[in-house]
Amino acid sequence: MGNYIDKYKDWLNSDFIDAEDKKELESINNNEKEIEDRFYKDLTFGTGGIRGVRGIGTNRINKYVVRKATQGLANYMLSVNKDEAIKKGIIIAHDCRIGSREYALNTARVMAGNGIKTYIYKDLRSTPELSFGVREMGCMSGIVITASHNPVEYNGYKVYWEDGAQVVEPHASGIVNKVNDIKGFDEIKVMSEEEAFSKGLIILLDDKIDDLYIEAIKKQVLHKDIEGKKDFKIVYTPLHGTGGRPVNRVLSELGFSVYPVKEQEEPDGTFPTVKYANPEEKAVFEIGIKFADEIGAKIVMANDPDADRIGIALKIKDGSWYYPNGNQVGLLLLQYILNNKENISSDAKVITTVVSTPMIDVVAPAENVGVIKTLTGFKYIGQKIRQFESKEIEGSYLFGFEESYGYLIGTHARDKDAIVTSLVIAEMAAYYESKGTSIYEELQKFYEKYGFYQEGIESFTLTGKDGIEKMSALMSDLRGSVKEKILDKKVKIIKDFHEQKETNVEAGTTSSIDLPVENVIQFILEDDTYITARPSGTEPKIKFYFSVNDKSEELAVEKLSKTMKDFTETLKL
Secondary structure (H helix, E strand, O other): OOHHHHHHHHHHHOOOOOHHHHHHHHOOOOOHHHHHHHHOOOOOOEOOEEEEEEOOOOOOEOHHHHHHHHHHHHHHHHHHHHHHHHHHOEEEEEOOOOOHHHHHHHHHHHHHHOOOOEEEEOOOOOHHHHHHHHHHHOOOEEEEEOOOOOOOOEEEEEEEEOOOOEOOOOHHHHHHHHHHHOOOHHHOOOOOHHHHHHOOOEEEEOOHHHHHHHHHHHOOOOOOOOOOHHHOEEEEEOOOOOOHHHHHHHHHHOOOEEEEOHHHOOOOOOOOOOOOOOOOOHHHHHHHHHHHHHHOOOEEEEEOOOOOEEEEEEEOOOOOEEOOOHHHHHHHHHHHHHHHOOOOOOOEEEEEEOOOOOOHHHHHHHOOOEEEEEOOOHHHHHHHHHHHHOOOOOOEEEEEEEOOOEEEOOOOOOOOOHHHHHHHHHHHHHHHHHOOOOHHHHHHHHHHHHOEEEEEEEEEEOOHHHHHHHHHHHHHHHHHHOOOEEOOEEEEEEEEOOOOEEEEOOOOEEEEOOOOOOOOEEEEEOOOOEEEEEEOOOOOEEEEEEEEEEOOHHHHHHHHHHHHHHHHHHHOO
């Protein structure tokens, strides 16, 4: 019956598993499929750390998995530099999800058990404030407990290094190896909360760090005095997450008229008004748009639960609402920064990802800005900022964005920051309004200038062991069967980021890709259509990214729809 049965029995009989949690395990005693799903593997670090469904088991998020991960991280920190690990310590934040505070405190207790000083926010805080906190407190590492935009049953654990960015190599694999080295619960050092607080090993942070974070954000203001700013109404929703307090604060203090969506304002890990607390989903805007129509607002902004992503809805002249995607907002923000920011360095660069819009390759050169592309995951953008600062690579940081609604303006944090982005979007909207235009109208001008690009994503959830096998087989098939044509169009270039190889099909030449290994393959077709396949590193999903361009927005939209439909039909999932 496999190793998962042995793991199940080990947990069921362990003295380290609480009686209440054993009851949950006993309840699935006759369900081998459920036992297999919970124990056939251990949750592993992906693009954002650990993420999974809450529950008891090695393939679930729970306090035991969190403790093991933390012990591995503690062991790694101590191995890197014991004195610095103890002296600098670690900082922990968490969002509003079910179990988040419990997991955060268990993380702190394990760090304390290893003699590592731990700062913890007194209640929920956003992911970008955690990133800021690592830098501000001078910690060696940081952790935020969150599952970002995932469904309600998920939670997660993201690890940051001393620069405030999520861990990359060599630290990522170093931590994973230390976690994997732990064979039993008896190796995990857990101190009681009472002892940890009394010894000063767990320290609650006060509001001062919030004030410092808000002040850092305010430095990104480009226009302080905008005519009519007070009269320009902005509807905002944190979607029951962590963004409500800081976004309302920063916008109000800078004189914007922000109207919170009352039904979604309070933190609630059950996310009662939405199916998915994800600003990529149009449905999350329904309540906000109804409210905006009532009060005469022309923009609605929404964060995900940990406030690192932001989506917007725009009211256009015909009275309908338009939902720009993550690529469009990224390009709009870049344009606004380029047109309004003073003293932009001559070596300034925008950083984006290999699955974000290829339109950046047209825009950046035209605007005399360099562009660097990284793998998916904002940690790689954080890594590039660090490399700029250390002079490992040439250039200076201007702006970073990814297609999945993540943006970083400024370097106060090293992860995507929806709070600073909400400020700049609010300013951009009010500024354009004062000039007799709008964000939507500026987007159309942008397309007319550079070409009409459209992007889309198809995502397939493939759960369990069978799902992983299906994803693996699909990626192998794409690598093996696609040689010359996709959808009756010639393949021009194949980029295989796992093999770190770029093939120019037309020329019959290959070159190396200077990026870390990642299971991603990208096809560029003869008409500059992009199709990219990428299994998620944190979810049981495989995503396909599409980009097309055409002579008009209408034609581009039609082309995108047809390309996505025709390609996904070939997959037979």
